[in-house]
Amino acid sequence: MTAVVVPREGVTLTAAHLAAHLAAHLAGYKRPKYVAQVRRLRRRAAQEPQRQDPQTRAP
Incomplete structure (x- = not known):
């Protein structure tokens, strides 16, 4: 399973x-x-x- 994370503006996630x-x-x-x-x-x-976006698929 792959989780797609969109950080809030101005937030840096590691x-x-x-x-x-x-x-x-x-x-x-x-x-x-x-x-x-x-x-x-x-x-x-x-x-x-758009759930099947090729840019967000796992390697």
Whole structure:
């Protein structure tokens, strides 16, 4: 599973910070394997997030 994170404007996130936050709030089996950080989510015409975006897929 891949989590896509869009940080708020002016906030800098690090991989260590995200991993610590996920570990504190999610059980081990619920944590995503990959985390992708993007500036914004692409949206469809109906303003829904475009879920199958090639830029946000895990390697």
